[in-house]
Amino acid sequence: xxxxxQSPRHxxxxxxxxxxxxxxxxxxxxxxxxxxxxxxxxxxxLIYFNNNVPIDDxxxxxxxxxxxxxxxxxxxxxxxxxxxxxxxxxxxxxxxxTKVWQGDQPQHFGDGTRLSIL
Amino acid sequence: xxxxxQPISMDSYEGQEVNITCSHNNxxxxxxxxWYQQFPSQGPRFIIQGYKTKVTNEVASLxxxxxxxxxxxxxxxxSLSDTAVYYCLVGDPRSSYKLIFGSGTRLLVRP
Numbered sequence: 001x002x003x004x005x006q007s008p009r010h011x012x013x014x015x016x017x018x019x020x021x022x023x024x025x026x027x028x029x030x031x032x033x034x035x036x037x038x039x040x041x042x043x044x045x046l047i048y049f050n051n052n053v054p055i056d057d058x059x060x061x062x063x064x065x066x067x068x069x070x071x072x073x074x075x076x077x078x079x080x081x082x083x084x085x086x087x088x089x090x091x092x093x094x095x096x097x098t099k100v101w102q103g104d105q106p107q108h109f110g111d112g113t114r115l116s117i118l
Numbered sequence: 119x120x121x122x123x124q125p126i127s128m129d130s131y132e133g134q135e136v137n138i139t140c141s142h143n144n145x146x147x148x149x150x151x152x153w154y155q156q157f158p159s160q161g162p163r164f165i166i167q168g169y170k171t172k173v174t175n176e177v178a179s180l181x182x183x184x185x186x187x188x189x190x191x192x193x194x195x196x197s198l199s200d201t202a203v204y205y206c207l208v209g210d211p212r213s214s215y216k217l218i219f220g221s222g223t224r225l226l227v228r229p
Contacts, residue, residue: 109161
């Protein structure tokens with residue numbers, strides 16, 4: 001059973017460039033979450049989707065950030081233009097929703113994308 | 119979502135039992151308590167979840183007193199590989215699958 005798959009694992013780019021992070025959730029999961037982790041701010045929820053529809057994007061830092069989920073098996077987080085302060089590890093997670101009540105765990109995380117903006 | 123408070127760091131030695139306590143004074147009636155573990159360069163990993171009394175699985179035990187204002191994660195006989203950050207979260211999984219992570223507890227297991 002494949003877990004949440006994120007790509008790329010590492011990204012280094014120059015300030016001002018567009019960055020696209022990708023996520024493939026676990027098949028059958030209804031919810032998808034994007035997080036950002038830094039030493040200063042810890043693990044922050046940016047946005048989450050239910051059945052491909054964005055539910056809460058209050059954690060998105062500013063208009064330079066956007067997220068999409070065109071289908072149940074794929075999501076992107078885009079930063080345009082990127083800035084050095086966007087450097088962080090970005091995690092994607094998915095949740096089986098109501099199947100939590102059948103013993104599944106609340107959220108399954110990918111291994112993250114380490115983003116460095118120079 | 120209820121806010122949690124846990125120690126910033128803890129030290130232990132291999133083979134010891136480690137207990138990490140989390141305070142959640144404002145926990146709501148429908149909230150569950152969930153613990154996650156995070157190793158460097160990896161995403162958080164689910165450990166255990168409970169509502170009241172005691173829950174045990176192959177990895178850990180979770181003790182929740184009657185007032186539910188705190189909980190204790192117990193790791194039996196830790197090894198070096200248990201060195202990680204441990205997060206305590208509370209929330210109602212029936213109304214939201216959103217998780218709000220605090221600062222966590224950094225556990226260091228020494229040989």
